[in-house]
Amino acid sequence: MKLGTTDGSIVNRHSFFDDEVFAKEAEAVFGLSWIFLAHESEIAAPGDYVTRLMGDNEVIVSRAEDGTVHVMLNSCMHRGVKLCAADMGNTSHFRCGYHGWTYGNDGRLRGVPQAPVLYPEGIDRKSRGLKEARTDIRYGLIFATFNGEIGDLEAEYGAEALWHLQTLVGKAEYEFYGPPVRAVGEFNWKSGAENWTGDGYHGEVTHRTVLGVGLVFDTESIVEDLIDDDVVLTAPDGNASTSQNQVTLPKGSALHNVQLPHSFNQPVFPGYEKHLWPEFLANLTDEQLTVADRRVAVVGTFFPNLGIVEDVLTVGDGVPPVNVMNLRLWRPVSSGETEIWSWLVVPKRASQQWKENAQRAFARSFNLGGMLELDDFHNWNSNAQANQGPVGMSLNNDYTAPAVEPRTDLPWPGSIYDGFLHDVEFRTFYTEWAARMKNAGAEFAEAEASSDEGDPSHE
Ligand code: FES
Numbered sequence: 001m002k003l004g005t006t007d008g009s010i011v012n013r014h015s016f017f018d019d020e021v022f023a024k025e026a027e028a029v030f031g032l033s034w035i036f037l038a039h040e041s042e043i044a045a046p047g048d049y050v051t052r053l054m055g056d057n058e059v060i061v062s063r064a065e066d067g068t069v070h071v072m073l074n075s076c077m078h079r080g081v082k083l084c085a086a087d088m089g090n091t092s093h094f095r096c097g098y099h100g101w102t103y104g105n106d107g108r109l110r111g112v113p114q115a116p117v118l119y120p121e122g123i124d125r126k127s128r129g130l131k132e133a134r135t136d137i138r139y140g141l142i143f144a145t146f147n148g149e150i151g152d153l154e155a156e157y158g159a160e161a162l163w164h165l166q167t168l169v170g171k172a173e174y175e176f177y178g179p180p181v182r183a184v185g186e187f188n189w190k191s192g193a194e195n196w197t198g199d200g201y202h203g204e205v206t207h208r209t210v211l212g213v214g215l216v217f218d219t220e221s222i223v224e225d226l227i228d229d230d231v232v233l234t235a236p237d238g239n240a241s242t243s244q245n246q247v248t249l250p251k252g253s254a255l256h257n258v259q260l261p262h263s264f265n266q267p268v269f270p271g272y273e274k275h276l277w278p279e280f281l282a283n284l285t286d287e288q289l290t291v292a293d294r295r296v297a298v299v300g301t302f303f304p305n306l307g308i309v310e311d312v313l314t315v316g317d318g319v320p321p322v323n324v325m326n327l328r329l330w331r332p333v334s335s336g337e338t339e340i341w342s343w344l345v346v347p348k349r350a351s352q353q354w355k356e357n358a359q360r361a362f363a364r365s366f367n368l369g370g371m372l373e374l375d376d377f378h379n380w381n382s383n384a385q386a387n388q389g390p391v392g393m394s395l396n397n398d399y400t401a402p403a404v405e406p407r408t409d410l411p412w413p414g415s416i417y418d419g420f421l422h423d424v425e426f427r428t429f430y431t432e433w434a435a436r437m438k439n440a441g442a443e444f445a446e447a448e449a450s451s452d453e454g455d456p457s458h459e
């Protein structure tokens, strides 16, 4: 059975609801990817740790006494008992509750009770340290993989993706504000990941009520707020058609930007306190500023399952709008279940009041009880319900809306398309997914003439 076309324009629904496909993804997609796990601010001090999941592998993400970060399988090297039951904490050692083997927070085996009696000839502790993953940290984000064969994070993610990621979480020192919110949705992980590549098409329909009550930004209040901040508006009638664009990147990542169509006498960062702007300017290149400047919303998926959104949202009660950043993982649990791990991300040097405002805006929008989130969950859950039967499963999902002519006038890596009424972002995501799955033996129909000519992610 063919799972779709190699250009990502058709995806058969077995791809979402079939356990065999899911098992293949574990190997071909997640086994060959760097997986996002945590932010450095979650384990700021020596001894801090959090426990996370890499696919089905439980891991401890810990900061050792020397400040280094370690990602280690949460499983005792003696006979496999789980070492750490807590979600987070601070400890110098992890002691197994079964026979007491004890490991340092760097994973080294330190203590073996009764060792001289049990192992009169000595025990090689070096080879019995916790199973450790490779780690790579970018802009405070901790990624890991147990695969020793794949390239480093930049090679696998693509320098283009890191460039765009920096315009989000790398433009200041950020921190995760509170622990992750977690919930299991009754849908396949790709339903969330594909939506976050930039499904602008659903906004006016799915989120009509939310938009109608003014929960999301309104351009007028943002511009007024900027002018209150002594910013001078130099061109109020910019070309509105350039304010929304879709960026597709090699290796399956894509994001959607919304920028104010106005011009100002300086770069502006709507929804952020002005005292933070110099930090943003210092961390971004002139090219990166052309995307971060005037940006009021961005949503993206970094292949396979890291989602990020930054959105200027209203708080209400005369409070200026705040730029809420939400980072999340679509963690596959089974073909029909996905665990969402979701964090509010704030600039470390924002005022406490601003952080609390961001938390309020987050609570009613992208947090798991937020209106935007509930709207989306309904679609994804009902999508799964409607296709459990063999007839629904046999049908295809359609991602065929043609691309518009890519823009060539912006210095951003990737391919840039104005607007959002096209399916390029989905084809980018599913082209990479199909290539990985094909390598693992899944069948796909060859694409006919590509509708995305000129898009490097489709070469
Ligand atoms: S299983 Fe951990 S000490 Fe024996």
Ligand SMILES: [Fe+2]
Pocket: 202, 206, 207, 372, 376
């Ligand atoms: Fe949505």
